[in-house]
Amino acid sequence: MELQSEIKSLKGIGPKKYAALQKLNVHYVEDLLLFYPRDYEDRRNIKSINTLQEGENAVIRGKIQLIIKGRRTYGKKQTLRVLVEDASGTIEIVFFQMIYLEKTLLRNQEYIFFGKVTVQNGRLQMIQPDFHIFEGKAENQILPIYPLTLGLTQKELRKWQMIIKPLISKLEDPFSEDILNRNRLCSLTYAITNIHFPQTPQKLKEAKFRLVFEELLLLQTGLMLTKNRLTKLQDGISFSKEVNIADFTKSFPYSLTKAQMRVISEINDDMESQKVMNRLVQGDVGSGKTAVAAAAIFKAVKSGFQAAMMAPTELLAKQHYESLKEQFEPFDIKVGFLSGSLTTKQKKQVLLDLENGMIHLLVGTHALIQKKVNFYNLGLVVTDEQHRFGVNQRTLLTEKGLHPDVLVMTATPIPRTLAIILYGDLDCSVIDEMPPGRKPIVTKALSLSQRDQAYAFLISEIKKGRQAYVVAPLIEESESLECRSAVYAFEEFQKNYPQFRVGLIHGEMKQAEKDEVMQYFYENKIDVLFATVVIEVGINVPNATVMLIENAERFGLAQLHQLRGRVGRGGEQSFCLLISDQKSLLAKERAKIMAHSNDGFYIAEEDLKLRGPGEFFGMRQHGIPELKLADLGKHIKILKEVKKESMLILEEDPFLRNSENKILRNKIEKMFENVEKISI
Numbered sequence: 257m258e259l260q261s262e263i264k265s266l267k268g269i270g271p272k273k274y275a276a277l278q279k280l281n282v283h284y285v286e287d288l289l290l291f292y293p294r295d296y297e298d299r300r301n302i303k304s305i306n307t308l309q310e311g312e313n314a315v316i317r318g319k320i321q322l323i324i325k326g327r328r329t330y331g332k333k334q335t336l337r338v339l340v341e342d343a344s345g346t347i348e349i350v351f352f353q354m355i356y357l358e359k360t361l362l363r364n365q366e367y368i369f370f371g372k373v374t375v376q377n378g379r380l381q382m383i384q385p386d387f388h389i390f391e392g393k394a395e396n397q398i399l400p401i402y403p404l405t406l407g408l409t410q411k412e413l414r415k416w417q418m419i420i421k422p423l424i425s426k427l428e429d430p431f432s433e434d435i436l437n438r439n440r441l442c443s444l445t446y447a448i449t450n451i452h453f454p455q456t457p458q459k460l461k462e463a464k465f466r467l468v469f470e471e472l473l474l475l476q477t478g479l480m481l482t483k484n485r486l487t488k489l490q491d492g493i494s495f496s497k498e499v500n501i502a503d504f505t506k507s508f509p510y511s512l513t514k515a516q517m518r519v520i521s522e523i524n525d526d527m528e529s530q531k532v533m534n535r536l537v538q539g540d541v542g543s544g545k546t547a548v549a550a551a552a553i554f555k556a557v558k559s560g561f562q563a564a565m566m567a568p569t570e571l572l573a574k575q576h577y578e579s580l581k582e583q584f585e586p587f588d589i590k591v592g593f594l595s596g597s598l599t600t601k602q603k604k605q606v607l608l609d610l611e612n613g614m615i616h617l618l619v620g621t622h623a624l625i626q627k628k629v630n631f632y633n634l635g636l637v638v639t640d641e642q643h644r645f646g647v648n649q650r651t652l653l654t655e656k657g658l659h660p661d662v663l664v665m666t667a668t669p670i671p672r673t674l675a676i677i678l679y680g681d682l683d684c685s686v687i688d689e690m691p692p693g694r695k696p697i698v699t700k701a702l703s704l705s706q707r708d709q710a711y712a713f714l715i716s717e718i719k720k721g722r723q724a725y726v727v728a729p730l731i732e733e734s735e736s737l738e739c740r741s742a743v744y745a746f747e748e749f750q751k752n753y754p755q756f757r758v759g760l761i762h763g764e765m766k767q768a769e770k771d772e773v774m775q776y777f778y779e780n781k782i783d784v785l786f787a788t789v790v791i792e793v794g795i796n797v798p799n800a801t802v803m804l805i806e807n808a809e810r811f812g813l814a815q816l817h818q819l820r821g822r823v824g825r826g827g828e829q830s831f832c833l834l835i836s837d838q839k840s841l842l843a844k845e846r847a848k849i850m851a852h853s854n855d856g857f858y859i860a861e862e863d864l865k866l867r868g869p870g871e872f873f874g875m876r877q878h879g880i881p882e883l884k885l886a887d888l889g890k891h892i893k894i895l896k897e898v899k900k901e902s903m904l905i906l907e908e909d910p911f912l913r914n915s916e917n918k919i920l921r922n923k924i925e926k927m928f929e930n931v932e933k934i935s936i
């Protein structure tokens with residue numbers, strides 16, 4: 257057997273097991289060696305039941321006293337409760353939808369259970385633990401627990417790992433002795449041996465550290481490699497040094513903030529240089545990103561090139577179009593608009609003018625990436641609110657020019673620490689300052705019982721002539737989820753307060769209907785707008801001062817912050833009222849963070865900490881592959897070390913072409929093979 261042998265050549269792996277393993281992405285023997293446990297069962301440390309603490313992962317050994325089958329109620333999971341006793345006390349073990357266990361579990365038999373300890377109504381519980389019969393012999397090992405899929409058992413995986421263990425020494429280490437010594441890492445053989453069969457917790461720790469380091473190094477080096485390729489091999493446009501952006505920005509009715517000026521000058525330098533600009537501009541909602549984008553567009557157009565600006569919704573695109581058209585009018589810059597809503601005749605004209613170079617800036621929606629859209633000489637691409645666009649969509653747009661510069665604006669920041677490490681300071685600009693005179697939004701976290709107060713407050717604001725948003729997580733009532741819907745809230749409000757003008761907007765409406773409602777709200781023909789998250793992006797209605805969010809616990813923090821950013825856009829004091837079911841600790845914690853801070857970056861960091869990077873949106877869109885062991889929220893410190901090492905490696909060998917880096921290169925390619933093409 258070799259590392260490259262197919263996994264089905266292993267004894268005991270028939271077609272069914274093989275299919276299950278493929279689901280876990282294990283095809284070859286090597287894949288199985290690199291398939292890491294998700295946890296460990298430390299049998300050297302069996303706990304007495306009476307010493308268990310809530311929240312800990314523990315191994316217990318006890319006899320089954322009772323097995324109780326729960327009632328079968330429609331729509332609910334049928335439960336099996338098992339009472340387990342050791343010399344010190346009892347604990348209840350709960351299994352959901354595993355009624356078949358009733359037949360296999362044996363009363364008075366001693367079992368080992370491994371799982372998280374919880375407390376329910378004052379009683380100790382373990383929900384869905386791993387378990388097996390206590391075999392009586394010396395069980396003083398740390399056993400791996402693998403992530404499973406249907407049709408596989410822990411026992412089988414442990415057995416197979418044992419069989420292929422001798423091949424571990426054949427794995428090639430991507431790290432040289434130098435790298436290992438410099439970073440105090442153990443060898444790959446040692447790490448893989450101990451990740452599957454740790455002899456002590458210390459050895460496991462060393463193994464994990466080494467593998468996390470390696471994973472992050474592959475990630476970091478892979479990202480840098482792409483960037484090297486982009487910046488060193490592609491010649492871009494050098495926009496004219498004669499064009500002075502200040503000639504344009506001094507026409508603004510306000511003066512730029514220091515942060516806006518800094519970012520504009522970073523962009524200006526990029527644009528004048530020969531290399532292709534790939535710059536991410538992160539700025540909180542309301543920080544004035546449009547002005548920065550406009551400055552870049554001015555530079556491009558006055559240097560003789562066309563520019564394109566793409567926004568994720570019709571309304572947002574239109575708002576940009578209107579404000580940019582007005583701003584650019586005095587400078588003889590012609591702005592065009594393209595979206596699905598134009599008539600065929602209008603479209604034709606726009607496309608023609610674009611191809612002839614009569615239109616200098618084209619603003620629009622996804623319609624911009626259609627095949628028939630041809631530019632005369634596209635030099636700059638701006639996308640707004642980028643998390644709505646896949647990387648591929650952006651690439652389609654850039655391919656309409658010859659290596660145009662790219663500016664990506666986002667209000668949903670990835671945490672700063674992460675961004676700087678991953679992209680380097682160079683290609684990421686941050687507008688970390690708000691225009692002066694903004695009043696911070698007052699945020700209140702309220703419980704369900706305070707809902708009436710929240711609406712009373714909303715009404716008092718409407719009576720002052722202001723407008724309000726009410727956002728709910730669902731469109732319509734659902735049987736399984738206990739939360740408000742936009743339709744319900746809308747109808748209830750209409751019934752209780754017929755004197756106010758209300759509107760409703762959600763994702764299942766036609767684009768034209770949505771636009772109409774938004775337009776009414778914009779023109780102050782609607783007092784209260786009931787909505788789902790469709791209003792999340794970029795809408796600017798300065799007279800709206802209240803954002804009331806129902807079932808706030810159902811939204812992500814970054815999303816809540818985005819929603820809150822819809823208010824506080826005018827001179828009046830604005831308010832954000834978060835009504836949530838605060839039963840869970842997490843919900844409370846989140847409400848606290850929102851009430852505590854108006855800073856999107858801080859919130860993004862907290863979001864990452866609370867939810868973990870797996871769920872943190874947009875990672876894949878940022879070109880970051882899935883990680884097995886490393887955690888970008890937790891391992892920032894290691895990432896810093898990794899960054900240094902990665903730079904050392906790439907300084908000597910910028911494209912990893914040297915033979916001593918071959919293994920490293922192969923591993924990087926493998927890691928990135930399923931990730932979209934990276935363009936930032």
Ligand code: ADP
Binds near residue numbers: 510546547
């Ligand atoms: P966002 O970053 O959310 O896209 P916008 O570009 O829409 O923010 O700007 C929000 C509002 O702030 C706009 O009305 C804009 O005219 C205004 N604005 C932008 N920069 C400044 C500034 N330096 N001083 C005052 N107002 C500004």
Ligand code: MG
Binds near residue numbers: 545546794
């Ligand atoms: Mg914006």
